[in-house]
Amino acid sequence: MAQDSDTLRTQQYHNASRLTARATLHARFSTNPTRWFTWLFDRFQAPANSDVLELGCGPGWLWLSNRERIPADWQITLTDFSEGMLTEAQQNLAFVSHPFTFAVADVQAIPYPNDSFGMVIANHMLYHAPDIPAALAEIRRVLKTGGRFYASTLAGDYMREFEQFLPRRRPAHLSFNLDNGAELLAAQFEHVTLHRYDNTLVVTEAEPLIAYLVSMTPQSAIELQERIYRDVAPLVLRHLEEHSEMRLTASSGLFETW
Numbered sequence: 001m002a003q004d005s006d007t008l009r010t011q012q013y014h015n016a017s018r019l020t021a022r023a024t025l026h027a028r029f030s031t032n033p034t035r036w037f038t039w040l041f042d043r044f045q046a047p048a049n050s051d052v053l054e055l056g057c058g059p060g061w062l063w064l065s066n067r068e069r070i071p072a073d074w075q076i077t078l079t080d081f082s083e084g085m086l087t088e089a090q091q092n093l094a095f096v097s098h099p100f101t102f103a104v105a106d107v108q109a110i111p112y113p114n115d116s117f118g119m120v121i122a123n124h125m126l127y128h129a130p131d132i133p134a135a136l137a138e139i140r141r142v143l144k145t146g147g148r149f150y151a152s153t154l155a156g157d158y159m160r161e162f163e164q165f166l167p168r169r170r171p172a173h174l175s176f177n178l179d180n181g182a183e184l185l186a187a188q189f190e191h192v193t194l195h196r197y198d199n200t201l202v203v204t205e206a207e208p209l210i211a212y213l214v215s216m217t218p219q220s221a222i223e224l225q226e227r228i229y230r231d232v233a234p235l236v237l238r239h240l241e242e243h244s245e246m247r248l249t250a251s252s253g254l255f256e257t258w
């Protein structure tokens with residue numbers, strides 16, 4: 001469900017617990033043999049001695065998952081607009097030998113001078129920006145000429161099969177997804193390439209799916225959460241009893257731009 005920036009910062013991403021429910025569903029039931037953060041890291045091409053900026057870094061999973069192969073000459077700055085997320089990133093990366101700099105930053109007002117970074121990363125976060133063209137202009141501003149910007153997001157038909165279980169029609173599509181991302185990026189970047197990560201979830205248990213759905217609601221939306229347990233959970237359980245699994249399209253991808 002669509003949430004404004006304040007709700008996102010203070011409830012949805014106050015800490016990593018809601019994001020963890022979503023990551024757990026993917027970790028347990030994804031069928032793509034390559035893990036997402038490994039696949040992502042494989043695609044990055046940074047100039048030597050790069051200053052790297054990650055926006056909306058969350059709990060720092062990208063770096064934790066790839067800790068053994070972070071190039072020694074990357075100077076990495078991790079940012080998020082949620083202080084709680086940054087604290088978790090700091091804790092998660094405390095024992096990774098590579099040094100990191102941490103800072104609170106909103107993607108629409110990046111607190112660094114023009115031409116500061118050789119590589120900027122925004123994983124599954126641009127669709128939260130209230131004004132995506134403004135966020136992209138900020139990213140362009142802090143990126144050095146010739147630097148690379150990487151933005152990952154979900155496919156437009158992400159988990160479409162789940163709609164039949166929801167009481168209401170699905171809310172509007174993500175504002176930045178694999179279908180419309182190239183057009184939005186083209187306003188700031190001359191070259192835009194899409195790398196697709198095809199994936200299907202084959203879910204065999206109701207509980208992680210319901211936890212996923214609850215994680216999409218704001219913490220304070222108690223009534224909505226009750227409705228999920230009361231109305232949606234029995235439908236999911238019945239489907240699993242009859243079919244023993246639920247297959248959900250869960251593709252995502254990465255735009256590479258320069």
Ligand SMILES: C[S@@+](CC[C@H](N)C(=O)[O-])C[C@H]1O[C@@H](n2cnc3c(N)ncnc32)[C@H](O)[C@@H]1O
Nearest residue numbers: 013056057058080081082085106107123125128
């Ligand atoms: C779906 S999570 C992705 C976290 C991480 N990039 C990952 O892939 O695991 C979205 C993250 O973006 C952050 N975020 C949302 N809106 C933001 C904004 N306007 N500026 C900076 N960070 C933002 C959230 O706090 C959250 O940590």
